[in-house]
Amino acid sequence: MQRIGVFVCWCGSNIAATVDVKQVAETLKSEPGVVFAADYQYMCSEAGQNLIKDAIRDHKLTGVVICSCSPRMHEATFRKTAAAAGLNPYMVEIANIREQCSWIHKDKAVATEKAIILGRAAIAKVHLNAPLTPGESPVTKRALVIGGGIAGIQTALDIAEAGFPVDIVEKQPTIGGKMAQLDKTFPTLDCAACILTPKMVDAAQHENIHIYAYSEVEEVKGFVGNFSVTIRKKARMVDPVKCTGCGLCTEKCPMKKVPNEFNLGMNNRSAIYIPFAQAVPKVATIDPAYCIKMKTGKCGLCSTVCEAGAIDYTQQDELVEEQYGAIVVATGYNPIKLDQFDEFAYAQSPDVITSLEFERLTNAAGPTAGTLLRPSDGKHPHTIVFVQCVGSRCDGGKGKSYCSKICCMYTAKHAMLTREKYPDTDVYVFYIDVRTPGKNFDEFYRRAVEEYGVHYIKGMVGKVAPQADGTLLVQGSDLIENRQLRLNADLVVLAAAIEPDASARPLATKLTASMDTNDFFTEAHPKLRPVESPTAGIFLSGACQGPKDIPETVSQASAAAAKVIGLLVKDKLKGNPCVAHSNEMMCNGCSSCEKVCPYGAITYVDKEFRMPDRTTAIRRVASVNPAVCQGCGACTVACPSGAMDLNGFSNSQIMAEVDAICK
């Protein structure tokens, strides 16, 4: 029989106002096995914890029940208290009499009665608790960052600076992400390349950073501190070690009609290409969908011109397996596709463009070398209409219900830069609201209106219709003047909503990291743990967690790095001892449990058993790897012979709770 101590907390008046704590302690004292019961104002305070420790020693307690706030608050605290007094921390159970009792009931008699029943259930459970010892696992002191945009680069640099090796896996041929495509950046208007490319070079040259460009995560196994990740290095048909990045092949390649994705298809590139001049790594890549040699076997020109002998048409995808202690997700975002927004004529007219295309049209390294020209006829546009919230804050199903957060600011930036460079151009911005809560953001927006004379119109654009003379008729409403507007524009720029990268959902499944309904990664706690995923060892950086501008992305990236460093400095991690185990005598090796385990924690071993007739027999039985088991309990229910059980939440413990509640 256990010797159980019951400790009832008042939580100031939080519990004591609606639960008669004295009566709870008094009543529970007469439960079987209870040798000590007390109540105290704040059990979690130092004095409260000392009360528990003294009672454990003085009354030789073997089990402890604390009637207090939710175990999600203080289970860890009270386990430590028990351990300090020499009791196994897993001999502590909590009855949640605050969140699930005193705070929801007003009648003192009712709440007191419920508190007693919850206490009884915890006592019944503790009778069946057994001491548990968490396994220890070593920590692989290496981190993986998935995604090499500004978020991934910043996180990798910070971790590397702290002295830990980091790998970046980037699916594109170069790191840099969306920021590499931007021209100037709000709110300071410094050029994106000038602040990004030095960081890209730092990352490439850092002794602790290894970049797997043009690679993807294939498979993730393991758990916090001990991940094993298979990376697919996609075939570039170019040896990255030999390639010097001279670019001769890209000039000589006869296939020059490939839409250039870096410029969002607004000009062409060759079949062998380097995405942009400052690409990191600066290595050529063959696009097999367009390469003549790959498609027909003829050509091979690039290989003849390459002085380094780097071209290898036989290259295959390569799989490498690496070990990591922590994984950071930094997969960023993409503007949504506008196929469904016929009213803006995006598909019909080349002069209706997205804001990201606008960035390329004003970028000195873009398709027009930085001169703002209409895509259709290469003429200078005299009237430009910007439309905000295209697909954002849109409940109709074809857009996104959330605010994309960055569009108000970059539209103000675009409008301002246009007016600065081309003062003869009329600029209109249609908006629902202008949201500028960042530091120096509202000042920035007001400058666009007051100094640069941008016409801001509160209202929606209903239709954009291409006209015979090549202009675009924009029909919209002005809600403040309460009138319909018709504008003849030369260029229409749509601030498309942003959404997570399409690869994020399958990646989340591989990582068992959770996502919200919009496919943004969810954080462990929206306020207090914003850069950690609920899955231990997985961290979040940048726009993959929600829309963010660069300053916010970089702060989150550094925060994620700090969390990773905090994990990697540890030599050992304590595991969760509440894992499954099978009773070998009862197991018949049916494999039901193995099939439901989401982590592959269950394997089978052949074991020798002594039979009643003194012979020995070899039987196949289930064996759970406690380091891999996460303790979900799926196997325990799947097991037809009742052999599988879960530490800390055993069949008998839960049944005892049911019995106590239903008494």
Added chain:
Amino acid sequence: MQVNEKEFKPLIVAFCCNWCSYAGADLSGTNRLNYPANVKIIRVPCSCRVNPMFVLRAFQRGADGVILCGCHPGDCHYTTGNYYTRRRMTLLFSMLDYLGIERDRTRVEWVSAAEGAKFAATMNDFVATVTRLGENKRLEDLRCKKQ
């Protein structure tokens, strides 16, 4: 049925997964959202930890309704646990229905950690439904009955 609805307070056992619904229940407490005291929560790591045996035992011991709460499909902390729950409980509940435990006495509900209001609303609704059905006498083991 001669049940005085004012008097009758059904006994409800609620199994809540640790990662979503138990946290949702905590949140409804933090927000002081009321639901009847006859709901008693048992914490389980995942909704898939709930063995049909536990549900049967609750009815046998005199529970009038049993509800399982877990993360929304796709959000289970262990990825797939709630899919098992959904299938298992569909089977179990229809078997129980066959035995005379009405379909409305059993329920599976997805409540996230952020849905404190949904948790309270679900419990209020479930208690009201079971109250209307009255006492469960079907599986109840009379030896377990309070005298």
